[in-house]
Amino acid sequence: ADVKKIAVIAGDGIGPEVVAEAIKVMKKTEDVFGYRFEFEHGLFGGIAIDEKGTPLPEDTLAICKKADAVLLGAVGGPKWDNNPKELRPETGLLGIRKALGLFSNIRPANVFDCLKEASTLKPEVLEGTDLIVVRELTGGIYFGEKFRREGANGEEAVDTCVYNVTEVERIVRQAFEIARTRRKKLASVDKANVLETSRLWRETVNRIAPDYPDVELEHVLVDNCAMQLLRRPSSFDVIVTENMFGDILSDEAAMLTGSIGMLSSASLGEGAFGLYEPVHGSAPDIAGQGIANPIATILSVALMYRLTFGYHDAAEAIERAVKEVLDAGHRTGDIAVDKSKAIGTTAMGELIVNAI
Amino acid sequence: ADVKKIAVIAGDGIGPEVVAEAIKVMKKTEDVFGYRFEFEHGLFGGIAIDEKGTPLPEDTLAICKKADAVLLGAVGGPKWDNNPKELRPETGLLGIRKALGLFSNIRPANVFDCLKEASTLKPEVLEGTDLIVVRELTGGIYFGEKFRREGANGEEAVDTCVYNVTEVERIVRQAFEIARTRRKKLASVDKANVLETSRLWRETVNRIAPDYPDVELEHVLVDNCAMQLLRRPSSFDVIVTENMFGDILSDEAAMLTGSIGMLSSASLGEGAFGLYEPVHGSAPDIAGQGIANPIATILSVALMYRLTFGYHDAAEAIERAVKEVLDAGHRTGDIAVDKSKAIGTTAMGELIVNAI
Numbered sequence: 190a191d192v193k194k195i196a197v198i199a200g201d202g203i204g205p206e207v208v209a210e211a212i213k214v215m216k217k218t219e220d221v222f223g224y225r226f227e228f229e230h231g232l233f234g235g236i237a238i239d240e241k242g243t244p245l246p247e248d249t250l251a252i253c254k255k256a257d258a259v260l261l262g263a264v265g266g267p268k269w270d271n272n273p274k275e276l277r278p279e280t281g282l283l284g285i286r287k288a289l290g291l292f293s294n295i296r297p298a299n300v301f302d303c304l305k306e307a308s309t310l311k312p313e314v315l316e317g318t319d320l321i322v323v324r325e326l327t328g329g330i331y332f333g334e335k336f337r338r339e340g341a342n343g344e345e346a347v348d349t350c351v352y353n354v355t356e357v358e359r360i361v362r363q364a365f366e367i368a369r370t371r372r373k374k375l376a377s378v379d380k381a382n383v384l385e386t387s388r389l390w391r392e393t394v395n396r397i398a399p400d401y402p403d404v405e406l407e408h409v410l411v412d413n414c415a416m417q418l419l420r421r422p423s424s425f426d427v428i429v430t431e432n433m434f435g436d437i438l439s440d441e442a443a444m445l446t447g448s449i450g451m452l453s454s455a456s457l458g459e460g461a462f463g464l465y466e467p468v469h470g471s472a473p474d475i476a477g478q479g480i481a482n483p484i485a486t487i488l489s490v491a492l493m494y495r496l497t498f499g500y501h502d503a504a505e506a507i508e509r510a511v512k513e514v515l516d517a518g519h520r521t522g523d524i525a526v527d528k529s530k531a532i533g534t535t536a537m538g539e540l541i542v543n544a545i
Numbered sequence: 546a547d548v549k550k551i552a553v554i555a556g557d558g559i560g561p562e563v564v565a566e567a568i569k570v571m572k573k574t575e576d577v578f579g580y581r582f583e584f585e586h587g588l589f590g591g592i593a594i595d596e597k598g599t600p601l602p603e604d605t606l607a608i609c610k611k612a613d614a615v616l617l618g619a620v621g622g623p624k625w626d627n628n629p630k631e632l633r634p635e636t637g638l639l640g641i642r643k644a645l646g647l648f649s650n651i652r653p654a655n656v657f658d659c660l661k662e663a664s665t666l667k668p669e670v671l672e673g674t675d676l677i678v679v680r681e682l683t684g685g686i687y688f689g690e691k692f693r694r695e696g697a698n699g700e701e702a703v704d705t706c707v708y709n710v711t712e713v714e715r716i717v718r719q720a721f722e723i724a725r726t727r728r729k730k731l732a733s734v735d736k737a738n739v740l741e742t743s744r745l746w747r748e749t750v751n752r753i754a755p756d757y758p759d760v761e762l763e764h765v766l767v768d769n770c771a772m773q774l775l776r777r778p779s780s781f782d783v784i785v786t787e788n789m790f791g792d793i794l795s796d797e798a799a800m801l802t803g804s805i806g807m808l809s810s811a812s813l814g815e816g817a818f819g820l821y822e823p824v825h826g827s828a829p830d831i832a833g834q835g836i837a838n839p840i841a842t843i844l845s846v847a848l849m850y851r852l853t854f855g856y857h858d859a860a861e862a863i864e865r866a867v868k869e870v871l872d873a874g875h876r877t878g879d880i881a882v883d884k885s886k887a888i889g890t891t892a893m894g895e896l897i898v899n900a901i
């Protein structure tokens with residue numbers, strides 16, 4: 190098979206530990222399915238700040254640009270929290286999204302059987318919840334002009350939220366396409382009763398909607414969406430929204446499933462290229478102890494196989510292996526009911542590798 | 546006693562029905578406690594659009610400006626949803642906030658015993674939840690410059706988020722003061738890892754914090770707050786945040802209590818003047834049927850008595866009366882377990898009036 194180049198940026202905290210297990214899984218799929226990967230590692234985030242003086246070194250970016258897909262662990266930690274902006278891990282994250290043109294963040298929020306009880310929502314409310322938040326990732330208030338100035342009432346700060354019709358159209362079309370492959374329902378979230386960018390958003394959605402007559406569309410105001418996610422999570426299929434709202438709602442949606450330690454995500458641009466990472470963070474409090482749960486990262490590989498490479502057989506094998514291992518009762522500490530029986534990161538990785 | 550002027554803007558949908566009961570309650574407190582109110586009614590929202598061609602007529606604003614407090618029902622409905630901006634009820638809402646200088650929105654989110662089961666959260670998670678969201682209400686992206694322009698990639702929309710240090714300081718000080726009267730915990734919510742306005746916000750909070758050494762302060766990123774509200778709602782006491790984040794988080798917090806039909810809110814400016822309204826909307830689907838729950842509006846009167854007039858005895862009497870009536874098992878349809886036994890709006894109002 191032709192060799193796929195994978196840029197690996199393990200990052201900080203538990204990043205390197207969980208990424209190591211995901212790579213073992215990828216290697217196993219080489220043996221079993223005959224796929225071929227070439228891994229190139231780059232520094233990113235806090236560790237890159239420490240070693241190279243910048244969260245996103247040029248050569249890391251070069252490695253990503255040459256690659257067919259990027260596997261990311263996690264970035265950040267208290268060590269860098271009070272750094273100036275240019276020396277913060279998040280700045281690297283925003284930089285890499287922009288530099289790689291990753292305008293779409295795909296965040297599935299579904300419930301794992303073994304974690305049903307972990308949610309703070311009642312099981313009967315959660316029942317059947319399986320949604321995807323499609324978040325615009327390179328526009329809006331994240332990337333608009335930002336500055337300080339002196340005003341009549343003292344120092345003033347300004348952020349600018351900008352969207353053009355092309356940016357809105359490409360993310361909305363992608364969301365419609367995804368909805369088509371699922372339960373055919375799309376909720377477009379905006380604040381059209383207040384924001385001009387939201388009015389452009391809604392107009393664009395309405396203009397495009399006739400191209401997808403098979404998809405049922407609803408417009409939901411962002412404040413109402415924050416409520417409805419709690420009220421009727423299972424009624425959502427695909428949610429599409431702008432960058433800032435997507436940041437908030439995708440985290441709310443992830444948390445309500447109770448499965449945040451198991452959720453994967455994809456950031457996509459034009460074409461098949463994508464960056465894949467677990468939804469959970471770098472968890473500095475448990476880093477280096479070998480107890481982190483590698484499943485979200487391993488499932489991010491499955492997502493990569495599906496969305497970037499079309500390796501559906503291997504993706505399914507990974508997902509099945511994860512389910513098998515969980516069904517057999519194996520748990521890392523974060524998801525174990527009886528913590529004394531919890532297994533470590535490599536043990537969990539190995540079990541999944543063996544189940545493929 | 547000296548006569549307090551109350552501007553009454555009943556608005557749309559169930560607004561007039563619930564406000565009528567709240568006024569009966571106020572009249573009862575005149576009899577019992579000797580307070581004196583003078584009511585002046587103004588058109589506002591959809592009904593004002595229909596009758597006067599604008600959601601916030603000049604004379605309504607004049608009535609509010611002369612008043613000591615405003616009692617608002619609810620505004621909006623599908624009838625006006627597709628109107629141009631100047632002819633939408635929400636435009637009236639934004640206009641009145643700005644015109645009256647109501648920079649602070651106080652949104653208590655607490656759980657009513659009789660509604661514990663109505664929440665989609667597990668009772669053990671909800672246990673003890675009693676928080677207040679203090680939302681900045683006249684700044685940020687709501688009121689910054691908004692416009693369209695032609696860009697290189699087609700039509701572009703722009704919203705501007707602006708905060709000056711004076712605006713941030715006054716709302717944050719108010720939140721610290723409120724925290725002082727409660728469990729002495731303040732969570733300041735921002736997105737300081739991305740937004741310049743949030744960095745100004747956080748700097749200002751940190752500069753002011755030493756004046757309130759008795760209040761425990763934490764900074765929470767908005768995406769994390771959306772998660773923590775679900776994870777550990779009872780750990781929050783006072784949450785202070787900017788306008789857009791406050792819109793989303795206060796609705797999320799209200800919904801998780803399960804008591805959204807019972808929650809009141811206050812919008813305050815400098816001095817004692819305030820606008821009081823239920824958190825629920827105009828519920829056009831049940832308007833005119835006499836079945837709406839008047840309790841949130843009645844409790845908004847109690848909030849008015851406390852925050853604007855310092856009538857703590859009457860406030861307590863109202864709150865006690867509501868509790869008594871609920872404890873006796875009386876329910877409107879929205880909160881009834883056995884819907885066949887539900888009582889109507891005026892019956893509920895009367896029971897509460899009689900219990901004062």
Ligand SMILES: CC(C)[C@H](C(=O)O)[C@@H](O)C(=O)O
Nearest residue numbers: 279280282283436738739768
């Ligand atoms: C770290 C931060 C800049 C980032 C964001 O807000 O996009 C994170 O919250 C995320 O969602 O990936």
Ligand SMILES: CC(C)[C@H](C(=O)O)[C@@H](O)C(=O)O
Nearest residue numbers: 382383412635636638639792
């Ligand atoms: C109707 C709308 C403009 C308003 C807001 O966003 O402020 C509402 O959601 C609220 O919270 O009072």
